Structures are given as structure tokens and as C-alpha cells.
Amino acid sequence: MTNERQGTLIGIDVGGTKIEGVLTDGSGAVLATHRVPARPGDTQVVGDVVAVCRRLSDAPLPVGIGIPGQVDSERGVVRDIVNLGIVRLDLAEEVGAALGTPVRVENDVNAAALGAAAIVGEPVPAGQDFVFLNFGTGLAAGIVRDGRVAHGASGAIGEIGHIPVDPNGLPCPCGQHGCLETVASGGAVARLWPQGEPPMPDLLAKAAAGDAEAGRVLGMVVHAIGDTVQIVIQAYDPAVIAIGGGMAKTGRPLIDAIAAELDRRAAASHFLRTLDMPGRLRLLPADEPIGAIGAALAAKVLGQ
Ligand SMILES: [Zn+2]
Structure with missing residues (x-):
């Protein structure tokens, strides 16, 4: 379950109905996956993301999160996600504090673009x-x-x-x-x-x-x-x-x-x-977790 190989990353794709997580290497190759149903509410979203990360690795790896709504990637703040009942949430700070690891947040389509680029190759x-x-x-x-x-x-x-x-x-x-x-x-x-x-x-x-x-x-x-x-x-x-x-x-x-x-x-x-x-x-292939892979790759900037 734990993989502390150099360059290993966690990517989380937060959707309206599910939260999908992957453990990847630095190229986006998937080493492990875990998914849970999404629940609305700030506390639930943060808690579920943290739980998926812990399930994927007990080492403090860089985490990237792709999420819908308005995303300020520099501050890690997300706004106005109606389906998840979020008005404004310091997602990077709250998940980072719980895990003791750096967290990067991207808009879900931007994260998926990184994943798509890796998959197309x-x-x-x-x-x-x-x-x-x-x-x-x-x-x-x-x-x-x-x-x-x-x-x-x-x-x-x-x-x-x-x-x-x-x-x-x-x-x-x-x-x-x-x-x-x-x-x-x-x-x-x-x-x-x-x-x-x-x-x-x-x-x-x-x-x-x-x-x-x-x-x-x-x-x-x-x-x-x-x-x-x-x-x-x-x-x-x-x-x-x-x-x-x-x-x-x-x-x-x-x-x-x-x-x-x-x-x-x-x-x-x-x-x-x-x-x-x-x-x-x-x-793009229909069954690849492109959003979660891309979220992991978005976390690469944290190590630079
Ligand atoms: Zn329009």
C-alpha cells in the first residue's frame, strides 16, 4: 500500500457523485486507485479527500486535487460548488494540515487536461x-x-x-x-x-x-x-x-x-x-481516471 518511491504522487478527482484517488509515478502511470461516494459539505469533502489519500499511502506524498467550480490554484481556495454545498473552502490548507503534506488544487477540467496529455502521450x-x-x-x-x-x-x-x-x-x-x-x-x-x-x-x-x-x-x-x-x-x-x-x-x-x-x-x-x-x-480512452491522474501530475509543481 505504501509506495515511497521518488516522485510518487497522489491525485484526487472530486466530482459531484464520487471522489476518485490514484497513486501515480511522476509520469502519471497508475500504481493504485481508491474511490468513495462524494458527500456534500465542507467537512465531508475535506474528510473524504483525506481518507482517500491515507488509503492510498501512509507516507506524506504531494497531493493534487481536481475539483469543479471556481478554483484559485495559487491559494488553493475553491468557491461555488453547488453540488457539494461549498460556498468557499480553503481546500489546500485544510487537506494539507490534516496530512502534513503540500497540496495543489486545480479546476477539474484543467487537471483532466494534464491527465489527457499524459494518456495521449x-x-x-x-x-x-x-x-x-x-x-x-x-x-x-x-x-x-x-x-x-x-x-x-x-x-x-x-x-x-x-x-x-x-x-x-x-x-x-x-x-x-x-x-x-x-x-x-x-x-x-x-x-x-x-x-x-x-x-x-x-x-x-x-x-x-x-x-x-x-x-x-x-x-x-x-x-x-x-x-x-x-x-x-x-x-x-x-x-x-x-x-x-x-x-x-x-x-x-x-x-x-x-x-x-x-x-x-x-x-x-x-x-x-x-x-x-x-x-x-x-x-481519449473511456475508462482511464484522467482527472485523478492529471490532479497527481498537477502536484508535481509542489516539488519544484
Ligand atoms: Zn453561456
Whole structure:
């Protein structure tokens, strides 16, 4: 159970329903895992994270935590996590005090981006970006630059889900209309195609079988995903874009549909052809604990 090998790290992915922990080496290879159900409340979240860490190792290893909501990574403070009943919590300080170890906290999508970069395992040249696109309940990107999470000036660097692309589009909880996230996210597809469980594979299958309504909805969704990928490529010009989140569990048929949309656009534009958009896409394996692995890798900065 204990592993005190040099460079060993603990990563914790705190979600709305579960807390998943991994023990990794410095490259993100998983040595042990442990998960518990998530319980709301500051005391419960801190206590559960500490318990998972202790279960993974009785040595005081660096700990990285990925968690949704607004995260101030420099101070280790998290805010406004509705599902967990957290308004403001000094997560790094409280977990660190209990374990006697340094703790790094990252936004969950940023942490997952580090994990995705490790899993994809393609070297990205210095100064170029690796982008993780999370098609989950919402839509957000995590950007890894030179092996580190990029945060931007205010921490909002990856909030691409709230780029408004259609002034006549659906209202978004953020107060705008026609945000990418209102169509290009797992949550949006579940609303637009409620008859499928899970919705995206059902939508693809019915559209392929000639169902006109499925074809219309799929066209809308794939167009918005195409917009998302194109915006990411034109804004960041990343070497690699990894597609993840719940919707990515659809697997190859989803990537094929996205690539077909990007090819369709490129056929009409010499400029887009030069960008080789489909060639940058990678599908992430569905069963890897990417968020927890990335959280562990985020803790590497603690030892530097
Ligand atoms: Zn929005």
C-alpha cells in the first residue's frame, strides 16, 4: 500500500457523485486507485479527500486535487460548488494540515487536461499547446503548455462553452443566448435528444438509419462541435486536441462525425485545408481516471 518511491504522487478527482484517488509515478502511470461516494459539505469533502489519500499511502506524498467550480490554484481556495454545498473552502490548507503534506488544487477540467496529455502521450513541442476538450454536462477546454496548465489572466482561459455563436440560439444559464455549450455538450444533447439512453450513440444510430428528426438534431450538434474545434484551432493553434468528457464515451463514431464535418468545411476553404483540423483530433480512452491522474501530475509543481 505504501509506495515511497521518488516522485510518487497522489491525485484526487472530486466530482459531484464520487471522489476518485490514484497513486501515480511522476509520469502519471497508475500504481493504485481508491474511490468513495462524494458527500456534500465542507467537512465531508475535506474528510473524504483525506481518507482517500491515507488509503492510498501512509507516507506524506504531494497531493493534487481536481475539483469543479471556481478554483484559485495559487491559494488553493475553491468557491461555488453547488453540488457539494461549498460556498468557499480553503481546500489546500485544510487537506494539507490534516496530512502534513503540500497540496495543489486545480479546476477539474484543467487537471483532466494534464491527465489527457499524459494518456495521449504525444510529445508537444515547446511553446505549443495541447488542448483537452471536455464535452460533459457543459463544455470547457483545458490548455497544457510546456507541461503545465495555462490559467490566463483571470483563470477563464478555457471557458469556450460560453462563446456565443448564434444570437437567435437557445438561452444559456450564463445569461447569453446561443453559447456553444447550449448545443455542443453532453448536457445539451441529452436535452435535444431525450429519447436516447445514452443520447449521443442513439442519435448517431438513428440518423444513420435515416430518421429525419435525428438527422436534423445531429446536424445541429455536429455543426456546433465543428465550430468548437475550429475556434480552438484558430485561437490556440494546438498541436493536439483530445476529445473527452461523457460524450466522448460514444467513441469512434463521434470522432468520425466530427472529422466529416471538419472535412466538409475544409472542402470549401483553402485556408481551412491548410490547418489540417481532423488530423489534430485524438479520442481519449473511456475508462482511464484522467482527472485523478492529471490532479497527481498537477502536484508535481509542489516539488519544484
Ligand atoms: Zn453561456
